[in-house]
Amino acid sequence: MEIVPDEISWQNQDEATITGIEGEMSYVFPVTIAGSRFFMEPYASGTYMLDYVSSFDDGSPDEDIRYLPEWNLVTGLRVHDSNGFSGNFNMAYFGETKVQDWISGRQKK
Numbered sequence: 001m002e003i004v005p006d007e008i009s010w011q012n013q014d015e016a017t018i019t020g021i022e023g024e025m026s027y028v029f030p031v032t033i034a035g036s037r038f039f040m041e042p043y044a045s046g047t048y049m050l051d052y053v054s055s056f057d058d059g060s061p062d063e064d065i066r067y068l069p070e071w072n073l074v075t076g077l078r079v080h081d082s083n084g085f086s087g088n089f090n091m092a093y094f095g096e097t098k099v100q101d102w103i104s105g106r107q108k109k
Helices: none
Strands: 015-026 029-033 036-055 071-081 086-094
Touching: none
Parallel strands: none
Antiparallel strands: 015 036, 029 036, 036 071, 071 086
């Protein structure tokens, strides 16, 4: 792909608005297995974007900020004991995200 000298290949946004809600919850369960005490902590957290737009001063229409998902959810299980062992199993899911296809120049979801 050849870039023409007068062609703009990128432009910084002049302004952005990001508004959302975020939450997390967890609970620690003490568990005794074969005389050893463990602590298991299931957890979940998430973010939902209410408004995430970028603006340009050149008069072009506002658009959703690229590479920022509308929502995400993370859940998992933390395990630890009083002897220094700790572990974490984590899963994450991200909602629809707009990205820039730099070959075609179009946005993709």
